[in-house]
Amino acid sequence: MIPVKWSEITIHTTNEAIEPISNILHEAGASGVVIEDPRDLIKERDTFYGEIYELNPDDYPEEGVYVKAYLPVNSFLGETVEEIKQAVNNLLLYNIDLGTNKITLSEVHEEEWATAWKKYYKPVKISEKVTIIPTWEEYKPVSSDEIIIELDPGMAFGTGTHPTTVLSIQALERFVSEGDRILDVGSGSGVLSIASVLLGADQVKAFDLDDIAVKSTVINAKLNHVESKIESRQNNLLDNVNEQADLIVSNILAEIIVRFIDEAYACLKPGGTFITSGIIQAKKQEVREELEKNGFEILEVNQMEDWISFIAKKPEAEQVF
Known part of the structure; x- marks a missing residue:
């Protein structure tokens, strides 16, 4: 041969x-x-x-x-x-x-x-609870509450250790509650959807415009035995999505995030959380202004290396704009 x-x-x-x-x-x-x-x-x-x-x-x-x-x-x-x-x-x-x-x-x-x-690619602990490992590596958990996510980096979208992904998972670890319904916008490998379920979410809908990403999310969800709780489909951001989610997470470019902040507000329940990452320093103020213009309360601005992540909240009482 x-x-x-x-x-x-x-x-x-x-x-x-x-x-x-x-x-x-x-x-x-x-x-x-x-x-x-x-x-x-x-x-x-x-x-x-x-x-x-x-x-x-x-x-x-x-x-x-x-x-x-x-x-x-x-x-x-x-x-x-x-x-x-x-x-x-x-x-x-x-x-x-x-x-x-x-x-x-x-x-x-x-x-x-x-x-x-x-x-x-080696196992890497990226937050207090979450460790990401490539499928071929042997790994023994170091604590009883450690959450292990297996990924095959050869399929698509890297290993989940990029700062934007780390910021997203660290935020999910703190804001996901048991039974939450979550929307993952721009799901890529599906790592944020998988982390959400393993952290207690009841249902995740994962959207990506790229068919490769949709397939990758399906494969990785099965690899981590959470496929029953993750629905992955091809969709342009939140177009024609009529969900009421507890939390929305999106790790994509700032230029894309600002395009659907109004839809994210509409799709969140009052009191819901919007986690955005993938934002460079130069776009920080633009994203902040768009979040506030659409009614979000900014809870935190986090940074890792040159990357920014916002954690924002939809007020408990509905606001009219």
Whole structure:
């Protein structure tokens, strides 16, 4: 059998652009994404409650980050790379800083890729209760109330250890109550939906415009034995959603969050909580103003590295705008 050849595409960009570029690569058919951020080399590990990676400094850029993905070498490769370049450049329309924005290609064999990329992913405790582990790692809980989430990072959307995800899960841990009904807007891998159920939610509806994300949420929900409580479907934000939820969580770009804050207010029960993450410093004030304009009371503003998360509340007494 002739080994399959893969092309490693490397995009030298910024931390801000990691998630949208990762989504572009997955939509282009990438088999796995690896993030090489030099800040991981000097990061204080207690920020994430434990070790994440086994790191080699030679793999990292001096500034910015490398986002690497793997595409099969076939007759469509050139066209696929051009589509990726165009989609990445289009992020400038959303005022996303692309930094160096240099794209390079190199060839790797399937057997090398199949094992090499796994070295980046280890079990990581990201909050007081929640630990995320890749499916192939053996892990023994260190306490009786520890919540374990299994993910396969090769499917899509990373390992759940990005600061925006960590901020979201830390907020969920504090605000999810037993029996809650939750909406996860822009569900990605489904990690926030899974965490919500394991923290006590009775039902989660997970929405994502990307069909890959919808499938990934379904797969990961089954992996964690919570599929009966998570409904994953393709949907544009909260369009045509007529739910009354106890909590809404959304970990996506600030430019997208501000588009549906009014719908989020309408879909929350009085006293409900809205957790938003994925917000860069430059967009912090814009999101705050939009939340307050639509009637939300801001309970907390949290930060990890360059990322911001808001925890907002719909007042107990309905307000008219």
